[in-house]
Amino acid sequence: MIKGPPAGRTAGDNRPERVLILASFVNRVGNGLFNAAAMFYFTLVVGLPAAQVGAALTIAALIGLLSGIPGGRLADRRGPRTVMMLALAVQAVAMSALVYVESWAALTVIAAIDQLAAAAGGAAWGALVARVGTDRPALFRAKLRTYVNLGVILGTVGAGLAVTVNTRTAYLVLILGNAASFALCALLLLLLPAYAALAPPPQQRRWIALTDRPFLTFAALFGAMGLQYPVVSALLPLWISLHTDAPRWTVAAAFAINAGVCVLLQTRIGSRVETLRDGGRAFRLAGLLFLVSCPMMALAAHVPVWAAAGLVVAAILVHSLGEIWESSAGFALGFGLAPDHAQGQYQGLLGLGFGAGQALAPVILLTAVLGLGTAGWLLLGVFFALVGAAGPPLERWGARTRQALPAADADAERDGVPA
Template structure:
């Protein structure tokens, strides 16, 4: 499954770098139509997380994941054969649905196969995914130098083929035993101590609501930093892509080492305190970058990028552990599907939040970081009572990666 993540993200890196350009120069869409396309795909994609989670609780996980990968391949391939706007809407929407479902399913796979080592497994998985994304992005940059329609089409074809390859690799992975099956076959099952329907679980829903806020670091790098550098600081314009590279390099280098600090449920909850500080520091240095000259702006923006990247990595570690530890053993898929809504919702809310921070100036960024820092402390309190019991532990199994 780790090899699958690498192949999947190489393909995604190929497409993410050129999607807007493809729709502009190959499909001939206006800016308004491209924006609508992205918005509709994002909105429909939100449903992918809970749907994927529910299906994984009812059917073999690897089979569901294979079907989702093939759906993504079909959606990408369809873009190659039509410029009709309605069909483009359908294809991108199916792709968004599959993307969010695949994200939840791979996380659930890690939960079942790695058991108590799930945080480290997810850290390795994320490191490989970031490396794949970077490889795909570099390949796309090289192809864009050609500037031809054929080059764009080959990049999109590469994206589709990566999903087919990911499906083939998934076929070679062993099916992990679900906790639902383990509980059902137990001779002495323990009584349920947690709700089994995430939509009726107020504690989990409150936790997911705080997660939506904590995921805002994603919008900082995709929207906030480039716009802030362009419109409100004296830093050179070329700093924006360099800071994105810095973010990627830090994640690849440090995500696995940092994961050991959240290897248990108690440790993961404890990490919410330094996570809060990292968000506050990131917002403060971002705001201060607009108050000096070019050199100080560049230094403060670099410090802010480092702080937000640290927050990103710490939050990933905390999220991997708590999202599972708060869920009942027999409904992991359904619960992780609901948790996946946090990241999906952030994709819509995030750009609005960071543009509001930019509009408010330096105080806006300070407030942005402080608000997320306070949300970390709220989450620390929300999950406290639920985590008094033992953390989930799933026996690991051997999975073929050959």
């Protein structure tokens, strides 16, 4: 439920909001440390073949999808802070155990445990964000994502230093640093109120999210639109290297521009997407921006070197703006369509849709799009535009099927106690 701000209040100026921003920042610094260098550690230090490492991480990610909805429902019934802290503790232990990995089987098991905890914790995190950011939800979530992006960037810089040193000790520092970030994040959450569960309406279905057709549709569309993330991280670097005359530094420039634009503009743009209607329009705009950026990336393969670099830079600027509008739409629709007493379950379903899209991304992007070349890029842009065009009608469908909370329930949510 979207609430207006009390007079004189802005996001980030109360203690719970500051605590959650800091905890999320710490956690994402650790993620950046590990994710950017994990493949190097397991292949160069542990000695596992790259194909085995990729298979282990893919299997673990698919297994992890199973815990999102149950973890979210547990957060709704036992309180999101408790479930998130438990998930972080499991991740801290699992991450520490990676320093003892010597086989593919051990890596698969430990990574699967980590991903199960991550999915459950992600759903609980969504429910916690909904409870903390009640004054200006759009502005708070935009600020939160800004600091999350900044944390990933800083962690990635640290990982780059370790990769440069390229010793076992350097990689172990990254792994244990990530484990420590989970533990510190959990400790910081102790500074948050112990938000009590919100009572569901009488005769409420246990798995309400799975019967909510508008939200199920949105989860699928959100997962489809989420393909835009590996466009930057996986598809574009290969396209630049294999099909364009652009210099290799263009790849690094694309990453830097994407990160910089998101950090600098997320709060300014995201704070404007507050209502369901705003979310539907933002989703459509994101699709149109991707429709512009994809042909620009394709055209880079057909122009001289100086023009290719310029096109890539321009395309990544447009794409980054689309990413901001897409994430803002995800916040507005993902939280706005979910009933307050079941935010965890709904965020778990949204995470399942997004995770499924990311799991399919290599096949869709690196096989189909890259294989088709320029035509693949054009089809990808049209695909994003069509997905985005569903935003406004989906928003209207969802708004028609929402039931407003009774006044007593709304007062209870605002006070952080059960109705």
